[in-house]
Amino acid sequence: MIPRDVCERVLRAAVATGADYAEIFAENSLNHSIEMVGTKVNTINDNVIAGAAVRVYKGLRSIMATTVDTSEAGLMRCAKNAAAALGTGDPVLDFTLTERLYGDIHPVLLVPSSVSSAKKAAILRESCQAALSYDPSVRQAVGTLLDVDHNILIANTEGIYAQDRQIRTRISVSAVAEKDGQTQTGSCSPGRRMGMEMFDGLIDPAAVGVEAARQAVVMAGAGYCPAGVMPVAIENGFGGVIFHEACGHSLEATSVAYNASQFAGKLGQKIANDKVTAIDDGTIPGAWGSINFDDEGTPSRKRVLIEKGVLKSYMIDKFNGRRMGMESTASSRRQSYAFTPTSRMTNTYIAAGEDDNREIIASIPYGLYARKMGGGSVNPVTGEFNFAVDEGYIVRNGQICEPVRGASLVGKGSEIIQKIDMVGTDMDMGQGMCGSSSGSIPTNVGQPLIRVSSITVGGR
Amino acid sequence: MDFNEFKKAVADAARQMGIPDYELYYASGESTDVEAFGHEISGFTSSVEGGVSLRCALNGRMGYASTQVLSAQEAVSLVRRAAENAAVLESEEPALFVDGSQTYEDHPAPAYPLPDAAALTEKVLELQDKLLGADPLVLPNSQSYASSGTQTVAIFNSRGLDVSVSAGTAEFVVAPIVGDGQEMSNDYNFKAGDPAKIDFDELVSKAVTDAKNKLGGSVPQTGDMPVVFAPEAMRSLLATFSSAFSSEMAQRGLSALRDKEGQMVAGANVTIVDDPFFEGIAMPRPFDAEGSPTHKKNVIEDGKLVTLLYNLQTAAKAGRTTTGNAAKAGYASKVDVRPFVMYLKPGQISEDELLAQAGNGVYINSLGGLHAGANPVSGDFSLQSGGFLIEDGKKTVPVKSFTVAGNFFTMLSHITAIASNLEPPRGGGSTGFTSPSVLVEGLTVAGK
Known part of the structure; x- marks a missing residue:
């Protein structure tokens, strides 16, 4: 994308006033989505995102x-602006960029841009x-087929020069059902770090539609x-959003480094029920x-x-790691070049x-069985979280x-993870888009069936 | 190349490909953001962003393509991609453009000198000093932020439309974290506008007071009770359910207000207004995302649904004229329908009088999980809440970790009182939601 010698010159300009680290993140991405209302193609969105950030x-x-402007002149302007904002000083760094060949554990068989829009439709x-x-x-169905071809380049003064092509595909169907004047929705949105081969045996498009409709029909007949x-x-599956919200965000250096987390300073301590082992794994092929x-x-x-x-690890990026005196755990993520990266989750599960x-x-x-969870949010400082139950049963x-419909669960993360007192055997994951200060990024949540011994259920 | 040169390149490409009708929508922005931690600057970002979206009509269907790369080569690619996409569309919705003969209302944006990087740095450190010194309970990990920037939106089409609007905004944020040794809590407050006119002491003290008020909060009893929604909570509800006012959602069968124009949908005390020129808004918008003129209107008037919001396409489908509410979530998004500044018209009484009317209940000033715990189609909500108990007509002890549940559209008919405390929407930009405090009967609170 940007030749190594250009990156070297830009990085030298960036550290000219005494920076102790500099980095270029450049991106050229094609986002493509088709939206269908009923059975007709309603919108095609086709966007090229291209730019760079010097940090x-x-x-x-x-x-x-x-x-x-990702020309050398454009990158130089960024580098000089950044160096000037740092103040005045002399360069203290020397470095040589070496291309890293990390390999691709997610080889794509069918690049989405090679498949016609008609075929996707x-x-x-x-x-x-x-x-x-x-x-x-079922009164209405709205579907979206999204594919992202995200090409990134990273060069930094630690000598890294690396490029990656991240291709992701996701199908999402939302169905609306109406019974006795009551309108409810259901949805199903599987996605993978894969190309269109995702539909060759792994994801059945009809089953996605049926699952969305099934949920809408059940909920349209449900009481409060x-x-x-x-x-x-x-x-x-997506039930794992409970760990993501109640605990995951509070383990990110984004809040831990600033002592603004319920779990700051608790490494090695018992913070959850004995039954809870939680993992963040960015290496699952195709996830x-x-x-x-x-x-x-x-x-x-x-x-x-x-x-x-027992708390074993936080999720840490390089910059926040400095404040914590800890190494990066490969957790730095950003939606695009326009966002400052910070520590985030990848595939996180119980x-x-x-x-x-x-x-x-x-x-x-007497209690609630939450078959399908919706999204949620958390305040990492206090650990107070909420999330919606999209399909629940008494x-x-x-x-x-x-x-029953309209349920939500609220509580405090540090208390809830002590109350996860039964953990089943059938771990599965669901897909979500996680929002935080570095933008919206794809993450998996996951868990087996679990029991929370007591939690506040919002309803009426 | 810049947008003016890119316009010409696209016009040439469209002519060569035999595409007569097209429109370019351009949005760009420059901003500087400064962040303080401790008594020092911890983060500084200077960003330049922008992108352009092309819509072109082929055989009556509207194809879209977007890019951030402004070059002659990309202009050709953009037209080709938009034309290819138009060929795949199947929706029977008319492809419409306005011409260059529109008349727009003139409402200039508030003008003030924008702080440069040095002034922002000085201001954020001053703000951070105020924040850290505001109260003994304020913890050293509290943060302050400042930003300033300009944004531009321009639309150019093959029918002679060529309009643009620009505005600058400065914004200041404080995020106190307070602790009493037992527990921590946090809050934030922000103000946009001329830094010479912002009361920074008030900005800090409100955030710190709100954060302190959450310490030691208890969980209220479960039950049905009167609820007072503070302006920040009612504003969030209005924003979450505003898609019901979109004619596009109604035409898709996804609005509880479909087929209800002209009918009573709320109590006679409820008037909801959409105003692109709300006093103090950072960027008043004389034209919408299709270039149609915008204007202030009542959406609900004395309980009656006067009109949904329309763009050219949805209006044509309904056999009426646009309300000037075409909008885009981002430059690359499809044109949809949204309000500008939507608000509930204030009443005559003070918030204290409203509380006195409530008697015993809860006062809610924070709502969480609106993206998940609320269903914009049905109106049902069940939301994480925080606030105070109302006892004998007065706010007393803080309460938290409970939910409030109900149905927004039913609730509009059960607002027993509306206070007079309407404030401008916070933040920069052209859109926002705001509301005075309201008293609602018959909602369910789930606590302990």
């Missing part, structure tokens, strides 16, 4: 300048059609969830949240965050345990009973 550090100061139509014909109460404090069983290396050029890895309740799924449900005299005497 310098000195001690605990970080300075970044961005541009849409046909896949989407199969999904939407399946949703619309699932049940007479009652409010109160009760035990809750949370299903696998939605995977990366070959992070947005600072550190090769991706798998790390245990919590082992049998590892499989030993409890039997039937026993987990049977153990609940559990009575150990039996899953009628569906």
Whole structure:
């Protein structure tokens, strides 16, 4: 994308006033999406994102300048702006860039841009059609097929010169069902770090539509969830959003480095129930949240965050690592060159345990079974989180009973992870887009079926 | 090349490819952001961003393509991609453009000298000193931020439209973290506008007071009770459910307000207004994302739904005229429909009088999880909340970790009182939501 000698000259300009680290992040991405309303292609969005950011550090100061002009002149302007913002001084760094060949653990078989929009529309139509014909109460289906071809280059004064091509594909269907004047939605949105080969046997477009419609139909016939404090069983897959919100964000250096996290200063301490082992793994081949290396050029890895309740690791980027006196854990991520990167999650999940799924449900005299979770959010300072239950059922005497809608779960992360007292065996993941200060990035959440012994359920 | 040169390159490419009708939408911005930690600058960002989106009509269908690269080669690629995309579209929606003969209202943006990098740095350090010294409970990891920047939106089309609007904004943010040794809590406050006219002491003290008020909060009892939504909470609800006012959502069957124009949809005390020229907004917008003139209008008037919001396409479909509410989430987004500054018209009484009317209940000034715990189609919500108990008509102890649940559209008919405390929407830009405090009966609070 940008030749090595150009990067070297730009980095030398960036460190001219005494920076102790400098970095170029350049990007050329093609985002393509097709939206279908009913069974007709309604919109095609086709956007080229291209630009670069030059970042310098000195001690605990970080300075970044961005541009849409990735010519040498444009990059030089950024480098000089960043160097000038740092103040005056003499260069203290010497370096040589060496190309890193990290390899690609996510080889793509069918590059999305090589597939015609008509072919993509046909896949989407199969999904939407399946949703619309699932049940007479399904009134509408809206589908999106998104593919991203994200090409990045990272060069820094530690000598790294690395390039990666990150291709991701995702299909998303939202169905609307109406019963007795009550309108409810259901959705299903699987995605992978793959090309269009995702649809060759791994993801069945019709099944995606059916799942969205099934949820909408069930919820359109559901009454309101009652409010109160009760035990809750949370299903696998996207249910893992509970760990992501209640705990994951508070383990990011973004908040830990500033002592603004409920878990700051607790490495080696028991913070969760014995049953909880949690992992962040950016190396799973083809997974939605995977990366070959992070947005600072550190090769991706798998790390245990919590082992049998004991805090083992945070998620750390280079800059925040300085404040913590700790190494990067390959957790630096950014939506695009326009965002300052920070520590983020990749594929984060509660590892499989030993409890039997039937026993987990049977153990609940009265509570909620959350079959599908929606999104949520957290305040990492206090650990107070919330998330929505998109498909819930009342559990009575150990039996899953009628569906309920409009439930949300709230609590405090540090308390909830102590209350995860049963963990099933069938770990699975779901896909999401995670929003934070460095933008919106693809992440997987995951877990087996778990039980939270008591949590506040918002309903009415 | 710059946008003016790019316009010509696209016009040439379109002519060569035989595409008569097209439109370029351009958005760009430059900004400087400074961040303080401790008594020092910890982060500094200077960014230049921009992009252009092309829409072209082929056989009555509108193809889109966008880019951040402004070059002669990219101009050709952009036209080709938009034309290819138009050929795949199947929706039976008319492709419409306005011509260059529009008349626009003139509402200049507030003008003041924007602080440069040095002035911003000085200001944010001063703000940070105020913040760290505001109260013994303020912890050293509290932060302050300042930014200033300019933004431009321009639209150019083959029918003679060539308009642009620019504005500059400075913005200041404080994010205190307070702790009493037992627990921590946090809050933030921000103000946009002329730094010479901002009361920075007030900016800091409100954020610190709000953060301190959350310490020691308890969980309220579960039950149905009167709820007072503070302006920041009611504003969030209005923003979350505003998509119901979109004619596009209504035409897709995704709005609870579809087919209800002319009908009562709220209590007679409720008037909801959309105003692109709200006093003090950073960038008043005389034209919408299709170049149509914009104007102030009541969406709900005395409880009656006067009109949904329309753009050219949805208006044509409904056999009426646009309300000038074409909008784009970003330069590359499809044109949809959104309000500019949407607000609930204030009433006559003070917030204290409103609390007195409430008697016993909860006062909610923070809502969380709006992107997940609220269903904009049905109106149902169940949201993480924080605030105070209302006892004998007065705010008393802080409460947190509870939810409030109800249905927004039902709630509009059960607002028993509306206070007079309407403030301008916070932040820069052309859009926002704001509201006075309201008292609502019959919502469910889930606590302990």
